[in-house]
Amino acid sequence: MWLPSVLLLLCVPGSLSLSGPSNVMGTVGGSLSVQCRYEEEYRTFTKYWCRQPCLPLWQQIVETTESETEVRSGRVSIMDHTEDLTFTVTLENLTADDTGKYRCGIATILREKGLQGFLPDPFFQVQVFVFPASSSKSSTWTPGRSSQQQGFLLLIFLKVPLLLIMLSAVLWVNRPQRVICGETEPA
Incomplete structure (x- = not known):
């Protein structure tokens, strides 16, 4: 009886094992960074960032497998800070088309073995907003500022x-x- 409840909880976007901001803002031409915090048990796992719906063949996925090594794909970079149990994703030279829903995730062993359909990776959804540039706005998102404004x-x-x-x-x-x-x- 409890199994369907547990499976339903696993399918809901967001995870108790992984956390970060639900909304981030930047301006056209600027950059923004998103810090994703994870639990100790995921220290050695691959961390990734992708635009929803995160389909491997159609969406660009940026991932890192090594600590303190920046991995770059176009205007997006990712770096795992295992000492702090965080990884940081940076989007540079923002365009209006970057507005959308993204996923901060951890690739579990099931994903690496091709069994991701059975149990979803821990992830949480991040809504990115990109606004037209103006002289009064900062182009870099700082943690906490967005949620305070909201x-x-x-x-x-x-x-x-x-x-x-x-x-x-x-x-x-x-x-x-x-x-x-x-x-x-x-x-």
Whole structure:
């Protein structure tokens, strides 16, 4: 009975074994870096970065098998920092076409033996946003900045209006009423 629940959990994008930012931003012509953090058990495994849906024959996959050695494929590079249990992917000379969903992943033994269809690699999805260049924006994404900005925007555009609507409803329901000739009349 528990097996289907476990398999469903494994198929959901994102992994407890691997983490990083869900959204990153950059500007046309600039660069951005994504840091992917993994668990100790994956220290010696191959790490990779690819654009979703990550089909090996049609999508370019950049992967690294050695610690502290940068692997480059076109405008994309990847480097595994085994001492920190992280790997960093850098996209350079960004274009608007780079906007999209990507995957930070770890190639498990099943993938290396051609059995990846049976159990998915640990991975998480990263949404990359590339905006037109402007003089007021930095072209390099820094960790944490994107999520802080998104949290602030969520607060301003969603939570504050919702709070004001709820407060108005409570005040309207609890408004004072006058009694005139035995009947209640709104104030």
